[in-house]
Amino acid sequence: MTRNRLILAAAGGSALLLALAFGFQHLGGLPPCALCLWQRWPHAAAVAIGALALAVPGALPALFGAAAAAATGGIGLYHAGVERGLWAGPESCSGGAPVGDLSVEELTAQIMAAPVVRCDEVAWAFAGLSMAEWNALLSFALAGLWIAAALRAWKV
Template identity: 40%
Template structure:
């Protein structure tokens, strides 16, 4: 099966892939109760940049869409690097940030609320993977997803049209 994508379609596909990935991270956090650590939150930033960038690139004329796709590829190279670093911290290959702990996401209204929040808040270490699938943590999956999005964006930017499949 052969699928032909234009640069605009590829930019939209990258934006949708980024949105789906962030959506998955938010489900893990808000539905399944996994509290993200500092590095987890930092790894989301490239996705927050890529979603609007991909949507804008999809709407631009081909010349500018190509530039947008190269920028998307760069954003996801950075994202893959952040995920690889975090994976290395989880496996003990690198030292993580000294202040690496998760937040509760809600501000305290007064001192009493703050003290209650301190008692119920669990600090999340960047060195412990909260979840693994097929041996990879969420940071490891971020590396794979980011590299796939790099490939998609770069292949589309390098040619006027390209094919996926045979």
């Protein structure tokens, strides 16, 4: 496969994963948690990098695309660990915000302002893997496509 086809496949994969995320949100009624939203930004960057990489020759744009895909994969792994209870997630979406010396009014305000969607609960799973786990797996595969595109640019 040529460099440009690999770039199209990798950027298109990120675009597809973004479309699926928005589909689950807007058509499936599954609002995203904070970590779900964090995973979307590198995919959007990969799509933009893909457009740039088609116009700019060489390996560097593809390496930036690989970094974006690996970043969302890393966030997906982190999110999967939070879902599986391997480590704590951000206090803002895992229910662990400190109470400290809050008054009843402050505590009530904090509860009312808390996000509805928790990062430590699996909203949807397929074949035993959560959306975060699927995102990590597929994103690392996309990073591989980006790396293959960079290697093609180097004629390796």
